[in-house]
Amino acid sequence: MDAKGEPGSMPGEQIVFDVNRESEGHDFFRLGGMDVSKDGRWLLYGVDVTGDERYDFRIRDLESLTAADADGAFPDLDMPMADESLSFRDASAAEPAEATAGDEATERPAAAELPEHFDGIGSACFTPDGKWVFWVEVDDSWRPFAVWRHQVGTSVDDDVCVYREADERFWVGVGISFDERNIVIGTGSKTTTEVLMLPVVTPEGEFQAFIPRQTDVEYDVSFACFEGAGEHGEDVPLAVVYHNAVNPNFEIDVIDMRDHKPPYRLGEGVCVAAGSPYGCEHGESDKPITEAYFNPANPAILQGAHGLGIEGIALHRHFVSLSYRSDGQPHVAYMTKDAASADFLAGRPWRFVELLPPPLEGDWDMVAADRQDVTGDHGETLWTDDAEKAESSASASPGTGKSATSMKGDGISKRSGDWFGGLFGSTTDHTESSDGASDDHLPGETRRLYTIGTGGNPSYDAPRMRYSFASYTRSGELHEIDPATGKDTLLKRATVLGDFDPRNYMERRVWITARDGERIPVSLVWHRDCPAQDSPMFITGYGAYEISSDPGFSVARLSMLDRGVLYAVPHIRGGGEMGRAWYEQGR
Known part of the structure; x- marks a missing residue:
């Protein structure tokens, strides 16, 4: 795919919805949902053109985009219709837009749309065969509270309410299960949820609470x-x-x-x-x-x-x-x-x-390469005060020639916890390691700290898994991995201008002890040519609403690191870094 190519220019590519074209003539335009039938012919979409967060949904025939003849005639639409008196209409006829010279979008054929429409609703979805629409009604306070069933090709006046939520604390939504075998209604409040289901093969049946x-x-x-x-x-x-x-x-x-x-x-x-x-x-x-x-x-x-x-x-x-x-x-x-x-x-x-992010070539952090050499319960290097034991158990950091327990040339020595622990509070006797790790095997080591997650896998039939990651010093990357073979493919990497090289920056997780004895994770980031000890420090932390302050790349932060500043993030309680209790104890 050519990132610089015009939309629709790649062989086999079809533009099914052009927001720029659709928004012409409107001061406000927002897409509020989109669903495509299993055969790829029917598009259900909703738009808001006033800004009131209520959406008008339409059903478009995508086949007409490619099958329209030179005179603009539409092909025969063989969708089974419950009411043969209903006819299709030109999608562009209802809301004409002025064509502008040189506007390629206006040269594309218009699409046919079904006459039925759903105005001022919250959301909607197709059944996989495109023959039924389930849509959500909102009340005067904008609370989604009811689900309706519509048979495509009939009047919306004949739609049937299949679920109504009487408890005003609960909001309602509807969708198709990931494997496309069930229609699912979800209803939930701040602390309570419920799911109802109905097989797609019986769309006129009764929903049951799962x-x-x-x-x-x-x-x-x-x-x-x-x-x-x-x-x-x-x-x-x-x-x-x-x-x-x-x-x-x-x-x-x-x-x-x-x-x-x-x-x-x-x-x-x-x-x-x-x-x-x-x-x-x-x-x-x-x-x-x-x-x-x-x-x-x-x-x-x-x-x-x-x-x-x-x-x-x-x-x-x-x-x-x-x-x-x-x-x-x-x-x-x-x-x-x-x-x-x-x-x-x-x-x-x-x-x-x-799933471990692939290491950079020649990087000091070869987490994937030395995976078999570490000795912890789940892959971490264990840190102890026994120098002889540490020397034999800790791996040398590739590319640096230094022991992982003695990063003197990179700014953190084995006793670095003394100064950092002194800043936030003294360490306790039972914590043997200088970085706050202990015989409980808390991971304390100089390694990149990643935020990683799956994404871009909307299809149940996807043969490979897409995932993305980033660290404090490594820009975001999108990868695809084959779970059967382990083959990992880079799809996209964020571009950082200038002479940026992530190998020039170090990251480390240390653990400090709070007054009540609980150990707190702290992320450290610095330039490898600058001594971390006795360096100016920028400290930032957030602990509220169970929101985690996970590692993330920042171009703006590089300037501070290049000038010798140590960047520190104490992951204090109130956030969600260590689970629900982390939030509860910080309220």
Whole structure:
């Protein structure tokens, strides 16, 4: 794909919606939603042209964009119509726009649209076959509160209300499940959620609560299947439930839907991953948040994690991805769908593998390259006061020729924790390592601190997984990995002007001890040619609303680092870096 090419210029590329063209003649224009039928012919879209956040939805025939003849005639529209008296119209006829000289957009053929439209609504979605629309009504206070069913080709006056939420604390939404087998209604308040479902093959049926609503319990459900995994080669339908009924840091249960029809109950099925309850008000509040957590149901990569929080899971046709937080940072793990199926049916923990950003060539941080050489429970270098033991167990940092425990030339020595700990408060006796790590294996090491996440995987059938990452000193990158082979492909990297080289900057996570004995993660960033000790320091921190201050790249920060400033981010309580308890203890 040519990034500089004109939209629609690539062979096989079709422009289905041009916001610039659609917005002509309007002082305000905002796209409020878009859905395409499974066969790619029908487009359901909504726009707001007044700014009141209510959207007018239309149904457009995309086939007419390419099939219109030279005279502008539209092809025969063979959509099954419930009312043959209804006809199609030219999408451009209702709201004509003045053509301007040289405007290529006006040369494109107009598209035909169905006569029915849904004005002033909140959102809408197609069923995969494009024959039904489910849309959300909003009340006078703009609260989405009701879901309506519409049969394409009929008058909207005949639409049927299929769900109405009477509790004004709850907002309603509707959509199609990821595997496109169910129509899903979600309703939720600030602390309580509920999901209702209906198979797409019976759109005129009655929605059923998947798990009945329980006060102060949040849950969500996605649907998938293990293709051909049944005893006779049939698919195994699954419900993947993400909830906090028994664990404030959430857990994921997978239910075999062959056992019985809904409703189901919270906790039913096989637990795939569970967060740490340590320090939580409704968990084990007497234990430190940073105590290592072990759970026999968890995958091996989660054993011994600190501040473990489960963020979500996605089951695709070919792979499974798991998002979680541990040791104050976001993480992603993955595995093939076949391996997940085998583990689920055998009743054993799933064999996830952590997704690690590929190292830069010649970089001082070769986290992926030396993965097999580290000695911690889940990949971290262990730090101790025994210099002889540290010398034998710590890997040399590639490209520097120095031990990872003695980065004197790069500004941090093994006793760096003395000065940093003194700044925020003295360390406690049980913390043996100078950087705040201890025999509890908290990761304290000079390595890039990444924010990583999956994204750009909207299709259940995607053969490969897309993910993105960035660190304090490495600009954002978009990658694609094949879970079956491990082949990783760079798709895009953010451009940084000038002579920027990420290898010139260092990052480190240290742990300091607060007055109550809890250990706090702190991120440090500096230029490798500048001594970190006795350097001017810029400190910034935020702890509120369970919002995490995760690593992120900043061009503006480079100037400060180049001038010898040490950049420090204490990840204080009130945020969400170490899970729910981190927020609760900072309120």
